[in-house]
Amino acid sequence: MLDNQPFREGHVTVNGVDVRYRVAGPENDRTPLVLVHGTAGSIDGHYGYIFPMMAYRQRVIALDWSEPAGDTLELADLVAQVKAVITAEVPEGPVTLMGYSLGACVAAMTAAEMGGKIANLILAAGWLRTDTHQKMRNDVWRQLRDQDSASVTQYMTFCAFSPAFMNMRTVEDMKAAAGMLKITPFVEKQMDLNTRIDIAAACETIAAKTLVIGCTYDMMVPKHHSKQLFGAIEDARYAEIPSGHAVVHERAAELFHYVDRFTRQPDEFPAGAIIPAQKP
Amino acid sequence: MTTETDILIVGTGFAGLGMAIQLKRSGRENFIAIERAGDVGGTWRDNHYPGIACDVPSHLYSYSYLPNPDWSRVFSPGGEIQAYIRKCAEDEGILPHIHFHTNMLKSTWDEDAKRWIVETSKGTYAAKILITGTGHLADGHMPNIEGLDSFTGDVFHSADWDHSVPLEGKRIGVVGSGASAIQIVPEMQRLASELVVFQRSAPYMIPRWDRAFTEGERRMCRRDPSVVEDMRSEIFWSGEFNFAQRRNIPRFLNEAKALAVGHREANIKDPELLAKLTPDYEIGCKRLLISNTYYPAVAAENATLEASALQRVEGNTAYGASGTGYDLDVLVFATGFEAVRPPFATRIFGTEGISLDERWDQGMQAYDSIAVNGYPNLFIINGPNTGLGHNSVVYIIEAQVDYIMEALAQIDAQNIEVIEVKRAAEDAYMEKLDAMAQGTVWLAGGCKSWYVDERSGRLTLVWPDFAHSFRDENGTFHPEGYDMQPAPVAAE
Known part of the structure; x- marks a missing residue:
């Protein structure tokens, strides 16, 4: 018998579009x-x-992000969706907010705007x-996409x-x-948004206890970006995972x-700490 | 005459030796390790059957602080692991601390002296602290088979292989289809005129991504130790990923199953044999096996898969539960180990005078998987809820050794004479583990396995979570769970 976890689905309407979300797991002494998620992603x-x-x-x-109306996607569109879900599910706060890739930029901006409701923040490969x-x-x-080239997904x-991850597999596996x-x-609009991110000023105002996670072999968002977030956010600690950008896989x-x-004990490491990797 | 020591370790496999090394490295000299055999290595010393290897890649299945750049393969053969363990014992200066051919017969707690009195085959020891490192795979399990005494051929257990028995051209029966059996069967298939495998239940099997390391790769590891560190990290975290399968999450369980089904179907073309080799429970409920050679071996012309347990023996004929009989010259029992009720527990008697085995009449349990109420000054390495279905047990052992080192430091600093875990703390820990285990594939996967104690239905052998969380939870000493009595201050 498989362990099918019970979960509940919810939805909120944000600027006229339906945003769907999922809730699971017990309520306990940890902050929700x-x-x-990030570009081209989903739950x-x-x-x-x-x-x-x-x-x-x-x-x-x-x-799951929903596509807003209009030709251009702005960071504020995605921030509004995240805020709406938090407001619907945990109206009084506090929450721990985690974002990955573009989702990390969204999460950081959300934390700057929501203040104390975001007690803890996790930014992975942002x-x-x-x-x-x-x-x-x-x-x-963009050029590959404009040529409608099949190689865009391979790229x-x-x-x-x-x-290291790729070399454990075959070229055929990777192409599949x-x-x-x-x-x-x-996704094209998200890729366009990716070229226009600047949350430097907002990050200076983030009060949440923050864990920044950089990826050692990230070629899309190299780890120096995570170091910049680690520097910009006052109460931040930093961890590094020897992975490419696709750390979630x-x-x-x-x-x-x-x-x-971090969610069990956000203050286990003080602000400014570089968390040592666990050496198995 | 009684040999006095501060710390007595039982066993010198990965656990006992790992403990001894850290004691020595911390500057302690007053400890003894007793070992029932004539060499270190534990299960790797005892198991020398043809084909023996480990299911965890060698670069991870070794001490983190004693990396070995010279492993010959991704999954090195057992003899190489044994040689590694012996070299660790030599290099770290542990051999002088080991009393070989010294079997623990009975350990009793002396309430007056606040000492463990350990009777052995070589005399009596008195120790302030007793640490067991006897492992899960120490004592071979022999099923009680009707008429086995009448068997006219040779019989032995996989963990006690009789290399004097000629096997070439013989009719060989292998009893079992677990982790040892699947390594033995391909070797026997090559030698035997006829091979019969008695399979009580079909195992799940996935490919073994094994290969030899080149001399250049070994030199690279010698020249740059960070390469080994990176490999360890990669192997460990890929292993950790697979805990989601044991956690029984449909997506990950189904991915693993697809891999196993694909492997089976690629190797077995005969539909009847395929049916016999198809398990009737969820993947991971029993140990998930890795082999590229087992399926081809059982599909070979000289092999027969008897899809029932060995039931009785009459003369040279061995009968499966199905009633089919096979005339055989050799019977190899690859029937595993006494893991759920470890024999060492029958030999340790606590403050109430009852054995650990009796205390554990509803299954093994220990606070932080290491200490039992009523058994003061005793630490158990690799005991209850320390097994893993998805990663290296050496990692767990190192976490437990760290725990004990912290406990010993506190005992010294506060001049503690007696340290005993509180019963309430022990029970609370087990309740937490019971809750964590619910829904995992070990309990919900529809199989009978050595991970679960039949008497209570509890998962007593396996740590029901990630390996890394074992270290997070149990890699540091928790004094709050213990009653600690300081030694009386000597009068002036």
């Missing part, structure tokens, strides 16, 4: 954890591991300000995983994984380890 796509495993520990809430290196990659992506896959990626108009269990420890 809200999960925000199952980016939190397929973290969501069910954390729900054995505590209350977990995760949302960034402060889009830089030349990212713009260059994004530009190649994304190539950029997402570390060499690339084939699962679907580029929708909404590559090192899901190690990511879980950091999330689990």
Whole structure:
């Protein structure tokens, strides 16, 4: 008999679009954890591991982004969706808010705007300000996309995983994984938004106890971005996972380890600490 | 004559030796390890059957503080693991602390002297602290088979392999289809004229991603130890990922199952044999096995898979529960170990004079998986709820050794004479573990396994969570769970 975890689905309307979310896990002394996925992601796509495993520990809430009306996606559109879900489920707060990749930028902005309601913040593979290196990659992506080239998903896959992870598999395995990626108009808008991120000023105002997680072999959002977040946010501590950008797949269990420890005891490490890697 | 020591360790496998090394490294000299055999290594010394290897990649299945750049393969053969353990004992200066051929017969707590009195095959020891490192895979399990005495051929257990018995061209029966059996069967298939495998239940099996390391790779590991560290990290966290399967989450369980089904179907073409090799429970409920050679071996022309347990023996004929008889020259019992009721527990008697085995009449339990109320000054390494279905037990052992080292430091600092875990703390810990175990594949997977105690239905052998969380929870000493009595201050 499989352990089918009970969960509840909810939805809120934000600027005229329906935003769906999922709630699971027991209420206990841990602060509810809200999960925000990244570009081209979803609850199952980016939190397929973290969501069910954390729900054995505590209350977990995760949302799927909905495409807002209009030609251009702004960070504020996604922030509004996250705020609406938090307000619907934990109106008084506090919550622990976790974002991955673009979701980390959304989460950081949300924390800046919601103040004390966001007690704790986890930013995995996020960034402060889009830089030349990212713009260059994004530009190649855009050209491949404009050519309607099948290699656009292979390029994304190539950029997402570390060499060590890839080398445990065959080229065919990696191409098959690339084939699962679907580029929708909404994903294109997210990719465009990725070129215009600047949350530097907002990060200076974040009061939440923050865990920043950088990925050693990240080619999409190299770890110097996480170091910048670690510097910009006052009450931040930093951990690093030897993974590519796709840490939610590559090192899901190690990511879980950091999330689990931080949500259990956010002040285990003081502000400014670089958390040593566990050496098995 | 009684040999006095501060600390007595029982066993010198990965657990006992790992404990001894840390004691020695911390500057302690007043400890003795007793070992019933003539060498260190535990299960790796006792198990030398053809084909023996470990199911955890060697770079992880070794002490974190004694990395070995010279492993020959991803999954090195058992003899290499044994040689590694012996080298660790030599290099760390542990051999002079080991009393070989010294079997613990009976340990009793002396309330007046506040000492463990340990009677052995080589005399009596008195120790302030007793630490067991006897392992889960120490004593072979032999099923009680009707008429086995009448068998005219050779019989032995996989953990006590008789290398003097000629096997070439013989009719060989292998009893069991667990982790040892699946390593033995391909070797026997090559030698035997006829091979019969008695399978009580079909195991799940996935491919073994094994290969030899090149000399260049070994040199790289010698030149840059960080390469080994990175490999350990990668193996460990990939193993941790698989806990989601044991946690019984449909998505991850189904992924594992698809891998196992694909492996089975790629290797077994005969539909009848395929049916016999298809388990009737969820993957991971029993130990998940890894092999590339087992399926081809049982599918070979000289092999027969008897899909029932060995039931009785008459002369040279061995009968399965199905009633089918096979004429055999050799019977190999690959029937596992006394893991759920470890024999060491019948030999340790606490403050109430009852054995640990009696105390555990509803199954093993220990606070922080290490201490039992009524058994003061005793620490059990690799005892209740320390097994893993998905990662390296050496990691668990190291966490437990760290725990004990912290406890010993506190005992010294506060001049503690007696340290005994509180019953309430022990029970609360077990209640927590019981709750964590609910819904896991070990309890809900529809199988009978050595992870679960039949008497209570409790999961007593396995730690029902990630390995890393074992270290988080049990890698540091928790004084709040114990009553600690200081030694009386000597009068002037």
